[in-house]
Each structure stands twice: as C-alpha cells, then as structure tokens.
Amino acid sequence: MLGLNRKDGVLFLIVVVMVIFAPFILNPFPSDSSLAQFNAGYPDLMQRFLIFGIFAVGFNILFGLTGYLSFGHAAFLGAGSYAGVWMFKLLGMNVLYAITASVLVAGLFALFIGFISLRRSGIYFSILTLAFAQMSYALAYSVLTPITNGETGLQLSQNDPRILEGASAADGSLPVPSLFGLETRATHTLDLGAWSFDFNAGYYICGVIMILAFYLSIRIFRSPFGMMLRAVKSNQQRMNYTGLNPRPYTLAAFVISGMFAGLAGGLMVSMDPLAGAERMLWTRSGEVVLMTILGGAGTLIGPVLGAGFIKYFENIFSRINDQVLHQWFAFLPDGFENAMVFLVHPFVGKGWHLTLGILFMLVVIFLPGGLVEGGQRIGRLFRRKKKTDQAAGTAQGQNTPAE
Amino acid sequence: MGILEVKGVGKRFGGLQALGDVNLSVQENSVHAIIGPNGAGKSTLLNCLVGKLIPDTGTVMFDGQSVLGRKPHEINQMGISRVFQTPEIFSDLTVLENVMIPCFARRDGSFRMHAIEQVAREGSIIEQAETMLADVNMLEKRDFHAGSLSRGDKRRLEMAMCLVQEPRLLLLDEPTAGMSRADTNNTIALLKEINEKRSITMAIIEHDMHVVFSLADRITVLAQGTPLVEDTPEKIKGHPKVREAYLGEAQH
Numbered sequence: 001m002l003g004l005n006r007k008d009g010v011l012f013l014i015v016v017v018m019v020i021f022a023p024f025i026l027n028p029f030p031s032d033s034s035l036a037q038f039n040a041g042y043p044d045l046m047q048r049f050l051i052f053g054i055f056a057v058g059f060n061i062l063f064g065l066t067g068y069l070s071f072g073h074a075a076f077l078g079a080g081s082y083a084g085v086w087m088f089k090l091l092g093m094n095v096l097y098a099i100t101a102s103v104l105v106a107g108l109f110a111l112f113i114g115f116i117s118l119r120r121s122g123i124y125f126s127i128l129t130l131a132f133a134q135m136s137y138a139l140a141y142s143v144l145t146p147i148t149n150g151e152t153g154l155q156l157s158q159n160d161p162r163i164l165e166g167a168s169a170a171d172g173s174l175p176v177p178s179l180f181g182l183e184t185r186a187t188h189t190l191d192l193g194a195w196s197f198d199f200n201a202g203y204y205i206c207g208v209i210m211i212l213a214f215y216l217s218i219r220i221f222r223s224p225f226g227m228m229l230r231a232v233k234s235n236q237q238r239m240n241y242t243g244l245n246p247r248p249y250t251l252a253a254f255v256i257s258g259m260f261a262g263l264a265g266g267l268m269v270s271m272d273p274l275a276g277a278e279r280m281l282w283t284r285s286g287e288v289v290l291m292t293i294l295g296g297a298g299t300l301i302g303p304v305l306g307a308g309f310i311k312y313f314e315n316i317f318s319r320i321n322d323q324v325l326h327q328w329f330a331f332l333p334d335g336f337e338n339a340m341v342f343l344v345h346p347f348v349g350k351g352w353h354l355t356l357g358i359l360f361m362l363v364v365i366f367l368p369g370g371l372v373e374g375g376q377r378i379g380r381l382f383r384r385k386k387k388t389d390q391a392a393g394t395a396q397g398q399n400t401p402a403e
Numbered sequence: 404m405g406i407l408e409v410k411g412v413g414k415r416f417g418g419l420q421a422l423g424d425v426n427l428s429v430q431e432n433s434v435h436a437i438i439g440p441n442g443a444g445k446s447t448l449l450n451c452l453v454g455k456l457i458p459d460t461g462t463v464m465f466d467g468q469s470v471l472g473r474k475p476h477e478i479n480q481m482g483i484s485r486v487f488q489t490p491e492i493f494s495d496l497t498v499l500e501n502v503m504i505p506c507f508a509r510r511d512g513s514f515r516m517h518a519i520e521q522v523a524r525e526g527s528i529i530e531q532a533e534t535m536l537a538d539v540n541m542l543e544k545r546d547f548h549a550g551s552l553s554r555g556d557k558r559r560l561e562m563a564m565c566l567v568q569e570p571r572l573l574l575l576d577e578p579t580a581g582m583s584r585a586d587t588n589n590t591i592a593l594l595k596e597i598n599e600k601r602s603i604t605m606a607i608i609e610h611d612m613h614v615v616f617s618l619a620d621r622i623t624v625l626a627q628g629t630p631l632v633e634d635t636p637e638k639i640k641g642h643p644k645v646r647e648a649y650l651g652e653a654q655h
Contacts, residue, residue: 003521005523219518219519219521220518220519222521222522222523223517223518223519223520223521223522224507224515224517224520224522224525225516225517225518226518226522227496227500227503227504227507227522228504228507230493230495230496230500231493231496231504233495234493234494234495234496235491235492235493235494237491238491238492238493238564239476239504240474240475240476240479241453241475241476241479241484241485241491242476242479242504242505242508242564242568243476243477243479243480243505243508243509243512243513243568244476244504244507244508244513244514245474245476245513245514248513248514248516249514252516252518256518
C-alpha cells in the first residue's frame with residue numbers, strides 16, 4: 001500500500017485513523033462530569049499535539065537516524081514562525097503561503113547552521129547548535145527588531161499591505177488565517193447526550209499535513225538514504241573507507257529536519273498568527289529532545305507518542321490544583337485528606353514538571369527505547385503467552401507441522 | 404611499473420621520524436606483505452596510503468594517479484579498499500544491509516539523495532549483496548545484527564564488504580590479529596582464494612610469520628621507518644639482516 005510494507009502500512013493507517021477520530025478519542029468523559037478536566041479534545045490542544053508531532057518526527061530524522069543530537073532546533077521553529085507571519089502580513093491570509101515560506105526559510109537557515117555545526121560531532125555539535133539557537137533568540141529579541149518586532153512579538157496589523165487580499169476585513173477587524181476561505185478557527189461542536197465534541201478546521205488542516213509528514217518520514221526511514229543515515233550513526237570510519245562521504249548525508253538530514261521544524265512553526269502561526277522570540281529559546285529545543293527520547297528515538301511512531309505525552313502533561317496535569325485534589329480525597333477523614341493533598345500537591349498543578357521529570361528518568365533507565373519499547377515488551381509478553389498456549393495445543397496430539 | 408608506487412615517503416610526528424624514506428612498488432595481482440617489528444611504521448605507512456595521514460614528503464601513485472591530498476572516500480572510489488585490525492562494520496545494521504551499503508557506494512558514488520525510493524525495491528543491489536554473502540558462506544546470517552556476530556564472522560563480513568566493491572587493491576592491517584590457529588588458517592585460505600579467483604592485488608601488514616610466508620609473493624621488511632630489504636619469501640627467510648632486525652628479535 002502506497003509503497004509501504006505491510007507493517008508500516010498498518011502503522012500508517014493507525015495514525016490516520018487516530019488523527020481523524022481524535023476529537024472523539026481524546027474526549028472520553030462527559031462534559032459535566034468531574035473527570036471532564038482530563039478531556040484533551042479541545043481544538044487548541046489537539047492542534048498542538050499534531051504540530052509538535054511534526055516537530056518531533058522531523059527531529060527524529062536527524063537524531064534518531066544519524067545520532068547527531070541538535071540542541072538548537074527551536075531556531076528553525078522560530079524562523080518558520082516569523083516567515084509565516086510575514087507572509088500573512090505581506091501576501092495574504094492563506095495558510096499555504098505561510099507554510100511554504102516557513103519551510104523554505106527554515107530550510108535555508110538549517111543549511112547555513114548545519115554547514116558549520118556538522119564540522120564537529122558529539123557534544124561539540126550539540127553545543128554549536130545550541131549556541132546558534134541562542135544567538136538567533138538574542139538577535140530576534142534585540143537587533144533584528146525591525147523584522148521580529150522584538151519582545152512584543154510579530155503580529156498582524158491593520159496597516160499590513162497583504163497585496164493579494166487587501167489590508168483588512170470589510171468590518172475593519174483583523175483578518176484570520178484560512179485555507180481558501182476555510183478559517184482555521186472555524187469549529188463545529190457536536191453534542192451527543194452528555195458528551196460534546198469539537199471539530200476544528202485548523203485541527204484537520206494540521207492533521208492532513210501531519211499525516212503527509214509522517215508518511216514522508218516512513219519513506220525516508222525505509223529508503224537507501226535512511227540506511228546511509230543509520231550507517232553514519234553506526235560507523236563513520238567504515239563509511240569513509242567504503243567510498244561514501246558522510247557529510248552531505250548528515251547535512252541533508254539536518255536540513256530536512258529543519259524544514260519539518262519550520263513547517264511546525266508555520267502551522268503554529270496559522271492557528272494563532274503571532275510569533276515571539278521565546279519560540280527560539282533553548283527550552284523549546286530541549287522539549288523536542290525530550291519528546292523524541294521519551295517516545296523512542298529512531299522509531300517511526302515514538303516521537304509522535306512522546307509529543308502527545310508531554311503536551312498532555314503540560315496542559316492537563318498542570319490543571320490539577322488543590323481544590324481538585326480535595327475533591328478526590330474527600331472520602332478520607334479530614335486529617336488524612338489534608339495529608340494526602342499535601343503529599344500529592346508537589347507533583348501536580350504547577351509541579352507537573354516534577355512528575356514528568358520522574359517519568360522521564362524511569363523511561364530512560366528502564367526503557368531505553370522509550371514508550372515504543374514499552375509497547376513492544378507488552379506485545380512480546382502476549383505473543384509468548386500465545387505461543388506457549390499453541391505449543392501446549394500441539395503437544396496434545398494434533399499433528400500440525402512445526403513452523 | 405606496479406599498480407601502487409610509493410616513492411620517498413616520509414612522515415614526522417613531532418620529534419619522531421615515523422617514516423624515513425619509503426619506496427615500495429606493489430605489482431598487479433600479487434600479494435605484497437609489509438613486515439617489521441613494533442614501531443617500524445607499518446601502520447603509519449598504511450594510513451598514508453588511504454588518506455588518513457598526509458605524508459610530509461614523497462609521492463604515492465595508484466594506477467598512475469596521485470593519491471595524496473584526496474580524502475579517504477575519494478581514494479576508496481579510486482579502487483582501494485581497506486580491512487582493519489579490528490573489523491570495522493556497521494554494528495547496528497543487519498548483515499545484508501552491511502553488504503548493500505558498499506553496493507550503493509559503487510553504483511551511486513560518494514553521495515546520492517534517494518530519500519523516497521525504497522530499499523525493498525532495489526532488487527539488483529539486494530541480489531548482488533546476497534551473492535557476495537553466499538560467496539563467503541554467510542547467507543544464512545543475512546538478517547542477523549552485525550554487532551552480534553562472532554569475531555571471525557565480523558572479519559568475513561568486513562572482507563565481503565570490501566570485495567563486493569571489486570577493488571583493484573585490498574589493504575589488510577593484521578587481518579589475523581587475535582585469531583585462533585583455526586581461524587587464522589581459514590582466513591589464509593579465504594585470502595588465497597580471493598587473490599587467485601578474483602585476481603585482486605593485496606598489500607598486507609602482518610605480525611604472524613606463518614601468515615606472511617603462506618600468502619606473500621613479495622615481502623618488504625620495514626625497520627625504524629625505512630625499508631630494510633624487499634624480496635621473495637624464500638630469500639627473506641635466509642636474509643641475515645632480516646634475521647638480525649626482526650626474526651631474531653621475535654625469538655625472545
């Protein structure tokens with residue numbers, strides 16, 4: 001199917017189905033129940049799942065395949081965002097203008113940074129990329145104010161030329177990003193009994209693009225190019241003495257992953273046309289590293305899982321405050337209730353980073369292959385059980401030939 | 404005129420003159436061994452041939468073209484392959500993939516961006532790699548992780564990776580170092596077969612005299628960075644200077 005083998009095809013189909021039905025899957029609790037706060041099916045968060053999924057999938061092409069750990073990918077996210085907003089200001093509000101420019105600008109930027117940084121490997125490469133990203137952040141914050149609008153952030157205004165569409169909407173309000181007239185903020189809410197599901201145009205635009213990006217990533221993983229990238233990670237010395245030059249391979253991987261990051265930046269501003277310098281900050285770069293490692297670096301689906309996991313934590317876990325905790329433990333006697341709230345308090349609400357940090361450590365120590373490895377282990381457990389059942393079955397005198 | 408002509412090569416590391424004035428001529432289809440005591444400059448010489456080191460003086464010509472100033476991958480593309488002392492393979496890849504990579508390198512050159520085509524569709528490359536694996540009796544291990552192979556198998560795999568490129572000159576750096584007697588004999592047999600069947604020229608650095616005398620057509624003895632003598636194995640065995648400088652020492 002689509003040039004994929006059976007296993008990849010199934011994985012791809014699962015992702016497609018998940019993206020289509022996410023508004024249902026992420027909203028399992030009735031909207032007036034006490035568990036409704038665990039619902040993640042609102043447009044803003046669902047868009048972020050996909051956008052950071054794209055970011056992490058791209059990062060994985062560099063880090064997962066070649067092993068080069070870039071600590072400055074937020075620079076490309078930021079560059080993509082600025083390019084996207086400029087397109088909205090100069091050309092028009094079509095999402096396609098923004099993401100095309102984002103991908104191109106981020107790609108060129110990555111070509112420049114990669115060309116210099118890839119002269120070194122290991123920790124020196126990481127430090128170089130980090131330095132470049134922090135430089136970009138500082139420049140965007142200060143010297144480049146005419147382009148980036150400094151600390152206010154780049155945003156739309158009434159006076160923008162928008163040469164393809166005219167400055168502002170008929171009623172004088174700021175225009176909104178759209179795809180050929182379909183506004184990204186347009187949301188259709190479906191009420192089914194106690195449940196309420198949101199279907200957002202922006203989410204599905206991101207969805208289609210994320211599916212395309214994921215498909216591209218599978219193709220790259222299974223291509224001779226992908227094989228060469230794994231060879232780079234495995235043994236550059238042997239590569240050299242096999243007549244292959246590792247540098248253009250790593251540079252190409254760097255540029256591709258930079259373009260994915262730019263695409264994510266372009267989609268971010270398509271959902272909310274605002275770009276600030278803090279998007280280039282090193283914490284953003286670190287976040288995508290965490291996502292990829294947590295999900296499983298070098299695996300196809302891992303980065304997507306990692307992105308979803310971290311964004312869910314950031315947005316849902318952080319909302320559990322003391323009030324909610326008191327509700328949960330209300331069944332306990334007062335003294336115990338307060339003690340439990342006191343104990344759990346540091347791990348939720350504003351302390352969600354602590355829980356995430358602990359989980360991250362546990363994953364790295366016990367599941368070096370990330371969440372994907374966890375899934376595989378569970379799968380293997382089931383298969384082994386099935387096999388022993390079968391073996392027992394054959395032993396009972398059925399003469400099925402051994403495989 | 405040999406396929407590899409080394410003339411007046413010298414290399415200095417700080418105060419140490421690693422190579423003095425090395426002249427060497429490797430004839431096509433021969434097996435040329437370079438022996439010498441530890442620190443004689445054998446490995447330095449080899450590294451000068453493959454572009455890892457650049458000699459301070461002298462010239463290295465391969466098939467009439469200068470090797471100096473070229474990068475290792477360019478020199479490999481000229482037709483020189485190298486086997487390392489400890490097998491250098493792609494440990495994280497499967498055995499088949501290990502052999503496919505040099506096939507791609509041969510077909511497509513040092514870089515080609517085929518990111519959308521699928522490996523599974525590269526029928527002729529897979530076939531070529533499988534034939535090579537069958538030749539070294541490793542076809543049944545094609546889906547193994549290369550890192551999980553035994554040392555002997557890693558050596559054979561590395562050899563297969565070099566041979567599938569059909570190099571004109573194969574450089575071997577102590578190919579039997581640390582091997583058991585049986586493995587050593589197998590390697591000798593394999594190398595003999597390669598030299599005779601595929602008519603590949605070989606230059607081999609070796610400590611083990613048994614290996615050297617069973618394989619080499621010509622031997623160069625290196626001592627303190629300069630060639631002491633170059634001759635046939637029979638002559639070398641009886642050469643008084645060699646006995647003194649090398650074989651004598653080896654009998655401690």
